[in-house]
Amino acid sequence: MDAREFAGAWAKAWNAHDLDALLAHFTDDVVFTSPVAAQLIGTAVIRGKDALRAYWSEGLRRIPDLRFEVVGVYSGVDTVVINYRNQKGGLVNEVLHFDGPLVREGHGTYLGDFTNPAGAKD
Structure with a gap:
């Protein structure tokens, strides 16, 4: 797997709010x-x-302007970290x-602050 290619497809799907494309990358028993x-x-x-679909659906409903810009992509053993900036300018890592x-x-x-992460709506 090419981590940068994956991150590009991941961001494209998020920015299109395409949950089917996003969820195609996850196992049925995923834990998030x-x-x-x-x-x-x-x-x-x-x-x-x-x-996961229910959570992300609610997130998109409550944050309709959700948009991600990939800042960096990091590869490990069976692990990819996507560092991105969200629609509010907050820096986030998806591990x-x-x-x-x-x-x-x-x-x-x-x-x-974990109690009010950057990008979460109040």
Whole structure:
């Protein structure tokens, strides 16, 4: 897998608000964590592709101007980190652990205060 190519497709899908394209990269039993999820849906841990779709759908509903600009892409062993700037200018890292070609675990990480991560709507 080419990490930069993946990050480009990831950003393109997010910016198009294309959940089907995004979710095609995740295993059915994916686990995803995010402090923004805790704010939007009341839990920081999302288990399964259907739950991830529900979280991201709610995020897009509540943040209709959501847009990401990739700043950097970092590769590790079965891991890609996408550093990006969101629509509010906040810096975010998406840490993605792969099982073959699909993401099995992901973590949204935010610069600063975990109780009000940059880019989350108040």
